[in-house]
Amino acid sequence: MRYGPVLAALVALILAGCAASGGRFEPSAELRELRAVRCDYPAARFAVFSDPHLYPRSLGTTGPAFQDYLARDRKLLVESEALLDAAVEEIGALDVDFVLVCGDLTKDGERVGHQLAAEKLQRLVDAGKPVFVVPGNHDIANAEALRYQGRHSFPVPTVSGSEFAEIYASFGYAAALERDPDSLSYLAEPVPGLWLLALDSCRWREQGERGDPITDGTIYPATRDWMETVLIRAKRQGKAVIAALHHGIVEHYPHNEKFYGQYLVDDFGYLGDMLSAHGVRMVFTGHFHAQDVTARTFADPRRTLYDIETGSTVTAPCPYRVVTIGPRQQARIRSRFITDIEGHGRDFGALAADNVYRGTIRLADGALAKYKVPAVDWRQLSPQIARAYVTHLAGDEKRPALVLQAADVGWWTRLVMWSQKDLVEGWYTDLPPADNDLCIDLIQ
Numbered sequence: 429m430r431y432g433p434v435l436a437a438l439v440a441l442i443l444a445g446c447a448a449s450g451g452r453f454e455p456s457a458e459l460r461e462l463r464a465v466r467c468d469y470p471a472a473r474f475a476v477f478s479d480p481h482l483y484p485r486s487l488g489t490t491g492p493a494f495q496d497y498l499a500r501d502r503k504l505l506v507e508s509e510a511l512l513d514a515a516v517e518e519i520g521a522l523d524v525d526f527v528l529v530c531g532d533l534t535k536d537g538e539r540v541g542h543q544l545a546a547e548k549l550q551r552l553v554d555a556g557k558p559v560f561v562v563p564g565n566h567d568i569a570n571a572e573a574l575r576y577q578g579r580h581s582f583p584v585p586t587v588s589g590s591e592f593a594e595i596y597a598s599f600g601y602a603a604a605l606e607r608d609p610d611s612l613s614y615l616a617e618p619v620p621g622l623w624l625l626a627l628d629s630c631r632w633r634e635q636g637e638r639g640d641p642i643t644d645g646t647i648y649p650a651t652r653d654w655m656e657t658v659l660i661r662a663k664r665q666g667k668a669v670i671a672a673l674h675h676g677i678v679e680h681y682p683h684n685e686k687f688y689g690q691y692l693v694d695d696f697g698y699l700g701d702m703l704s705a706h707g708v709r710m711v712f713t714g715h716f717h718a719q720d721v722t723a724r725t726f727a728d729p730r731r732t733l734y735d736i737e738t739g740s741t742v743t744a745p746c747p748y749r750v751v752t753i754g755p756r757q758q759a760r761i762r763s764r765f766i767t768d769i770e771g772h773g774r775d776f777g778a779l780a781a782d783n784v785y786r787g788t789i790r791l792a793d794g795a796l797a798k799y800k801v802p803a804v805d806w807r808q809l810s811p812q813i814a815r816a817y818v819t820h821l822a823g824d825e826k827r828p829a830l831v832l833q834a835a836d837v838g839w840w841t842r843l844v845m846w847s848q849k850d851l852v853e854g855w856y857t858d859l860p861p862a863d864n865d866l867c868i869d870l871i872q
């Protein structure tokens with residue numbers, strides 16, 4: 429075995445945590461002047477779901493090409509239509525003022541997928557529940573928009589940024605109080621007195637008309653300026669603000685930035701500082717498909733920002749959340765899980781959990797093979813890695829006594845285990861507060 433390139437890859441992986449979380453936000457003179465202004469949250473109740481990754485079955489769900497793709501993926505794509513139907517039906521029956529969807533509406537930005545998603549979301553609007561979407565990294569100008577037939581896959585039309593806003597006109601863009609001219613971000617007022625800052629954190633502009641999707645997220649400088657202008661106006665008009673974006677804005681586990689930095693928005697420290705300095709307490713996110721709430725407290729003045737990440741409807745435990753803001757300036761968050769979909773009996777929850785567990789074992793095998801770990805060692809390590817990941821996705825993680833152990837393995841496998849120990853431990857570490865059912869104090 430030639431260890432040179434493998435060692436170099438390992439060192440690069442270990443050092444990958446050097447990406448910046450951004451500097452400190454400097455409040456403008458205008459903000460300093462408005463600092464004492466408190467904007468109370470009005471009573472509101474809303475549902476949140478994320479990453480429905482809709483894949484129309486008409487694009488092909490049989491044959492070796494599709495099966496090959498599924499083997500490299502962990503999403504319940506074949507069931508994605510039934511899962512979105514179930515989410516729409518369950519949320520439609522709730523007494524909520526509006527619904528937030530935190531991006532990755534489609535498998536890979538297929539135009540027919542977006543059109544079908546819009547058709548299904550329309551049922552919520554028709555039931556008097558306005559829907560607000562933000563784009564995810566899979567949704568726009570994506571070269572991986574494909575249909576599958578037999579042994580082959582074929583490109584299908586994707587959407588441009590403007591087409592995305594057209595298709596989702598009824599889900600935020602048409603009724604926006606204001607749209608950012610430089611991105612697909614917008615401002616809405618779903619409940620009188622409550623502003624929703626719906627942010628486009630995706631880098632689809634850099635992918636060209638049809639390019640490789642970029643997983644990482646950013647908020648470009650022009651959009652940051654627009655955000656600040658809107659946030660100052662919110663203070664002047666006495667509006668309380670919540671925000672939504674696809675990428676995380678607070679680390680969700682220790683070493684999140686080091687191992688999976690592309691799941692956090694660039695300069696997340698700076699952006700979190702900026703939002704919380706303007707009075708934003710809750711940011712709703714998706715992307716990593718985990719049920720995870722984390723908080724970051726900034727100083728001078730002291731304030732806390734909560735990143736409420738909602739898991740994916742196509743990944744166990746197939747969750748959605750209901751948020752109730754009460755008169756005492758507290759937000760109560762409850763999570764529900766889709767356990768019953770058309771075409772499946774009561775075994776669906778177990779099938780969904782098994783799908784992500786087995787899918788993660790396959791991906792872990794592939795990653796260990798890349799690091800030249802002998803195949804005989806994968807059988808010990810991959811199930812442990814998969815258990816940690818699945819535990820993190822469900823939220824409210826409990827750390828077992830031993831996180832990653834192996835018997836009779838060589839020094840190279842031990843070195844790889846050592847380099848990945850922080851990641852596996854991180855997935856088992858539940859940073860406060862609770863993830864599924866919790867109460868957030870909005871006055872701090």
Ligand SMILES: [Fe+2]
Nearest residue numbers: 479532715740
């Ligand atoms: Fe996703």
Ligand SMILES: [Fe+2]
Nearest residue numbers: 532564565715
């Ligand atoms: Fe994503």
